[in-house]
Every structure is written in structure tokens, then in C-alpha cells.
Amino acid sequence: MGVKGQLGLGAKFTLTVLIILVCTMAANTLYSLHTSTRFHEKQLVERGRALGRLISLVSPEAILGFDFLLLNEYTRQVSAQPDVVYGVILSPAGSPLSAYIDRVDPLVLARVPETASSDVLDLLRQLDNESELIRLEFPIVHNDEQLGRFLVGISKHTLQRESRRQLEVQVAALTVIVLFLSLAIYLAFRFNVLFPIQALISASRDVGRGQHALVQVKAEDELGQLAKAFNAMAEEVRKEQEKLHRQANFDTLTGLPNRLMALDRITHAISRSSRISHRFALFFIDLDNFKSVNDSLGHAVGDELLVATGARVQGILRDADTVARLGGDEFLVLVPDVINEFQAEEIAERLVRAISQPHVLSGRKVVARCSIGIVLFPENGDTVAALMANADNAMYQAKAAGQGSAIFFTEDMNTRLHERMQMEQDLNQALELGQFEVFFQPIFDAATRNHRGAEVLLRWNHPERGSISPSVFIPIAEATGQIVGIGDWVLEQTCLNWAAWQRVGFAPGFLAINISRVQFRKRFSRRLAELMATYGIPPQALELEITEGVLLDDHNHVAEELNSLRAAGVSLSLDDFGTGYSSLSYLKRFRFDVLKIDRSFVAGLPENSEDVSLVNAILAMAKGLGLDVVAEGVERQEQMTYLADQGCSLAQGYLLAQPMDRNAYQAFLEVARARDAHTPGGTRHKIMLAG
């Protein structure tokens, strides 16, 4: 940056004024130099004439009276002027009646050696040709008689010297005036222009930093109007920024700080706690089954519940604590200055209790549960991201632990999380790398133990971890959406194998395929119809196992899909009946063909009375609704006998057959075909090809 760029407005203005004044002064000086000598010379001549005339007027009487002393006095008075070299009164004959010579004048001094005799006339003759001398002559007349002449010699040199001195004085005075004017202008400019502008600049910077100090308006001039306009603008900016700040940092529904502000406050808390070596706690709160509230009571009630929950949480916290809504049904509570885990635990319990208190929303009593993940700074992370991720992780662990749980984060959670993430990545490539394999677990008639079909099971042959159970990776695939591709692959493999076996004369029976709720959202029925058409699969060959969770989703869409599937002739099985909601209304609303009793109920048969009661009740209900029932996990003969006795139609389990790969199942089918060949009547449930 150059010097010019560093100059302030005041300095530039003053410099400009100074340059103008100096130029003016210089021009004036040059003009004075050019004109003053001539002007002063003219003035000098005029003065000499005036003096000469005066002498001419007063001298006749003295000449007539031969008053030489008086004449001397006259000439002395005239010659007392610094620039007068001589004043001489000559008689008509040319002799001097009075003479005054300035003998220290340079013009005279130069001739003094030659005029040692003080001969005035001789000196006058020598000075006749002197260009530096102005010579004036005036007649002295009385009654028309010329009594003499008055001669005056004026030195130009003295005149020039006087002019220069006068010019120097003038320049000095002008310099002082210029400096004074510059200073005065600078001060006036500084106080009247610069200071208000600097105040505006400072205020503008404050506004830029979000501080809204107004500018003091001291005058009604243009700057004053500018200051007023600035103040009005700053006020508008302040209002707008407040609005934007609120929109950016606060949740519009609950009025609580939003995620952005929550992160900012956590950042601040980290900074503060690091400085004073204090702990703080974060509580990551997620309402359990909030979706069901929305679905069953409507979004308006759901919103009311969120608002009420936020207010209730805020009600039990201190002013220094922060409760924020992160989005959806997620809340975050920041509690600074937490001494230890017990204190955090106590707070978590209060949160759980407060949230669990019933609400009356739109005239209905609503009870919300929550899961809370707890992290402590600095033990559970020293960055915002780490703390949030760990709290989220802990919350998921709490959710897995059951409703109304609050769990502190542990490093083990992270380990599991990392494993899960790794699995997600591996899962992403498993399909392309051909690591998946379909297994088949045969399903038998409970009474006759004849083979009826098989449940298609998916295995993941991980190159490092070996075979991974679907119960491990299916939830991950559902959470990541990979289940769509995987499910489609399973469905195609099922159709492909069934068609292949059918072509070679096997009787694979029906193949039961588990359908994820995620697949249902992707127009599953259309895709199934395509595959059935492609591979020539009759609808009786497939049974779709649907968990109760599917039915929790959007009812209309689910109903449409189920109706489409039924229209296609595909059997529908309600899987894991009894472990979920087990709402009988589902059975009434959606038409199923088969109920599958979860292995957890079968395990206690026939010893456990509760399991016995439940299984009996399911069988009775299925019988009433005309549904087949498949008992899963039959591992002992007693279980099989009991189920058969109670009228359970189908069974699967290790007692009957373990899951087997394609080749093994094909071998199983070969054995079955051979046995059927030797058995009159053959397989009871022989699937007939359509058409």
C-alpha cells in the first residue's frame, strides 16, 4: 500500500488545501516579483514628484531670502527617505544652493574616490548615466521667474531591496496565514466531518460485529441526516438480525434452542469447562414410539406433545441449563458444572420422570416415554462432534435397553458402533462380491411330518467373520436401506431356484420369504409380479412373511400392497406373532393366511404354563379365523407332540430339519422325491404349475 493509501480523509483534504494555498501563494509571489518593482518604481516616482513639487513650492521664499539653512533643511528632509540618493537645489546658473547627498549609498560610494572634492555638480554628472537611478527635476518658480531647480535622485537598488524585504515579509506573512488556514481547516474538518465519519465507521463495524450502538446525532446538516439514516438502517438491521438469529437458532415449534444453538452452547461449554476444569453433562433424549402418537393421534397432537415435553423438561432445569430440540422427537439437555456421574444420573432420572408424566392433549391422555443417552465432558469426548455422536450412541443403546432408559456412554458402545459401521461398509459390497447365500429350512405338516415347503433364510458368508446370522445384519441392512437390494436378490434367488427345481421335477413346496418393512415402501408387489412372470412362478409357490412392524407403517399404503399381493394369489404369513403388538385389529383389518408362532413361545412347551396358555390362545384364535399356524423353533419331540395335539398345522425347527444350502435342500428334495415315489399318494402339497 502506498503512502497515498495510508492518508486519512482529513490529511488528504488538508494537503489539498495546503497545495492550493501554496500554489496560490507562489503565484502571488511570482506576480508580485513581476509587478511589484515596476509598481513601486511608479509609486516612487510619484512620491518623488510630490516631494519635488512640495520643495518647489516652499523654496522660493527661502531662495529669495537666501535662507540656505532652510533650503538645507528642505533637502535634508527629502533626502532622509532611504531610497533618495540626493536632493539638490540648483540656481538658474546651475550652482547648488543646497545639496544633500547620501554618501553611504552604493551609487555614491562607487564614485566617492573620484569626488573627493565633494563637487556636487561633478557627482551629478557622473550619476547622469546611471541606470539604477531615477532622476526627477522640478523648477522652482516665483512670479514667473525661475529661481532654481530641484533635483531628486532615487535609487532603484534601494527600491528593489525594499521590495524584496517587503516581499519576504509578505511571503512570511502569507506562509503563516497558509499554515494557520490549513490548521484551522484541518481542525474544522476534523471536528465537523472526520469525527462524525469516524463515528459512523465505528458504528458500521459494530453493526458488522452484531453490536448495535447508535450514532449520536449532533447536527441537522448532511452528516446529521446521514447519521439519522444510519441509525434507522442499524435499527432495521438489528431487528432483521434478531429475527434471523431467532429463526436460525430457535425451534419454531417449541421455542427452544435448535440444533445450531445447541452446538454453539456445547462449544461454549467446552471452552469454559476446559478453562476452569469443570465437568458438564449432555443428555440426548429421544421419545419412544413417537411415530405411533403421530400415526394414531395425528401430527397436531404429536406437535403438542413435543411442545409440552420441551416445556416440562425446561421446567425442571436451572436457568443456566440448556434444553434444545434437535429435530423430530430428539431433545438435548446441557447441564454445566456437573460434579460426578451420580449427579448426572439423578438429573437423568428426573428427566425420565418428568417426560413420563401423562399429558392431556386435545382431550386425550397421552403418556410419552423416552430414552436418554448421557455423556460427560471431558471423559466422553472433547469435541462437540464426539460428544454428540457418543450421546447419540448412548441414546440408541438406551432405546435398545427398553423404554424409559437412561444410559451413560461407554467406550464399548463406540466399539460396537464401529463394528456396526464396518459391517455397513462390508454389507454394501457383499451383494456384488457374492457373499450372500440363501438357505432353506424345511417346513413340515405338524401332524404327518410331511414336507410342505421351506422358509428361505439368508446367510452372509463374511470372508473374515464367517457366516453371519440375519439377525445381526438384517437390522443394519434395514437401517441403511440396503435391505431393498438384498431382499430383491433373495426374492429373485427364490424364484430362480424354485423354477429350476420345478423344471427338473422336484417338488420344492412353497417357499416362505421374509419381507422387510422397508421393501414394502418400494412397490414390492409390482417387483414380485415381474419376477413371477419372468420365472413362471405360480402364486401358491410363494409365501410372504410379514412382521407386525410392517403394519405399523402407513396403513393405506400397506393395505394397498397387501391387497395387491393377495390379488396376485400369494399367501401372506404374519411372522413372529405374539412378540410385537399382537393387535388383533391387524388380523381383522388385513387378511393373512398363516400365523407364525415365535420360537420363544415354543421353547417353553409344554412345561411352561404361560407359553402353553399363549400358544393355545393363538391356535384357538387362528382356528377361529381359519388361518394356518406355523410353529417355529421346534427342537424337541415333546414340543412337536404338543403342537400336533393342539392342532398346530405346520412346524419347523431343528427337530425336523436344520436350515440347509441350495444343494443340500436340493438333495433333501431328491430324497423326498424318492420317498414320494415309493409312497402311495405322494406329497400332499404338491404345487401345481400355473397354466
Added chain:
Amino acid sequence: MAVVFCLLLPFFALGAKSVVAADAPPLVLGVFPRLHASETTTRYGPMAEYLSERLGRKVVLVASRDFDAFWVGVEQARFDIVLYNQFHYIRSSNTYQVIAHNKEFGKSTLAGALYVRKDSNITSVGQLRGRTVLFGGGEDAMIGYIAPMYLLMKAGLTRSDINARFAVNPLNSVIGVHRKQADAAGSGDGAVEQPALQKVVNVDELTVLAVSDQLLHLPWAVRRTMAPGLRERIQSVLIDLDAGERGRQVLKAAVLTGIGKAEDKDYNPHRKMVRAVIGSQQIKP
């Protein structure tokens, strides 16, 4: 007259401040106007004040505008004390009585003289015949005209034998000769010694052609009707001026070195010259 009155005013005022224990009217001091009135006042004001103090009676100085006005005052005896030319005294001696005379440059007398330039080649008075002679003062100037003219007459020349011109005072007549405005100058014998002259001309270029007899200097006279006691007191005060510091200051202001005693017969030589030059009718008995 009005001018005289105006010139008197400051002295009236001055007199009013001066405490003089006398009921008598003030004495009037007249000084002949050979100088400007202001210069006359400067020189002789202290003298009047001194006289007032010593006489116990107010003395008022009158500086006349010109000789005519002064001479009217003399002729009408308006002055109680008067300082004037020797010729004036001679003319007014029937009314005034001389009591003292000036001493200038330490001398009680002076003589008339004729000056010429050294380069004029004039070495005798007779050579002035037909020449221009510049006299100092008018025809009533004792030293500037009467005495030099007496020297010319002694050389056999009359007024008509010369071209007589008059300068305003004796010094100017000498300057005029030096500046070649005349062939000779009538002046006092001490003219060339005067600093005022030496400042303006080179006196070495001048020479004295002739000198008259010594004549007593300017007279101080009082009205003859004045009481003898007062006259003597005035005379005593004047001639004793150089006896004290105060008196010497008065003398210095008047550019005098002293005042000497004089009586009427001391001016007979003057009467002789006047009678020769101007005629007997100008001389009162």
C-alpha cells in the same frame, strides 16, 4: 494681534500654574524674532520662568510673528523687558534703557565682517565695487549689514557702488557667498566658527576680507519708566545667571554663555556706525 494673543496663551496658562506672590500685573518679556517663534519660546521660556521666580512677579514671554509686529510692540512700549538688535535699541533708547548684553561663545562683543571665497581673487574691500554683496538680515541688522556696510564706506564705497542683497541672517549670507550667490558676505566676525555654518559649507574655502571694531553684543533693555528697584533687580538676576546651576540651565537653553552688565554709552560705537550708514534721523538722541 490675534496671533500674538495665541502665542501668549500657553504662557498665560503656564503663569497661572506658577505661584507668584504678587498682585502686580505681569512683566512682559519681548524677544526680537530673529528665530522662529517656536524656537524663541524654547530658548527664552526658561528665562521668563526664571525671572518670575526670582522677581516674585510673573514674567510673560512674547514671541512676535515678525519684525514688524515686534517693532510695533517696541514703539508702543508694550514690553517691560526686551531683547533685541543693537540697532533697535539705538532707535528705541528714548523709551528703553539697556541694562545688560548677551555673551555668546564666551564673548561679550562681536564685529561686523566681510567674507569672500578664497578662489574669488578679491583681496581688498575696494574690489567689491560693482560686485554683489550679500548681507545677513535686513538693513536694520547691526552686525549683518550696518557694520559690514560701514567697512565698505570706510573703503570709499557707497550703497550704490555695490549690488546689495540680503539673506535672512548672517550665517546664510556667508553660505550664499560660499555657494557663489554673491561675491562677498556681510556677517559677524565669528560666523565661520559657528557649527551651523561648518556643517553646511567648507569654511576653509572662505576668507575674511575686513573686520570692524568690536561692538557690544545684543542688548537687554527695560522700559525707562520702570521703577529703578525693579530694573536693578532684573539686571541683577540676568547678570547673575551663570552663578548658579539653575541660571546656567537657563543660559544653556537660550544658547548663551552669559549675560553681562551694560549701559547706554556702551552702544555709542554702534550709534556711530548707524549714523554713517543709515543717517542721523534713525538715531534718537
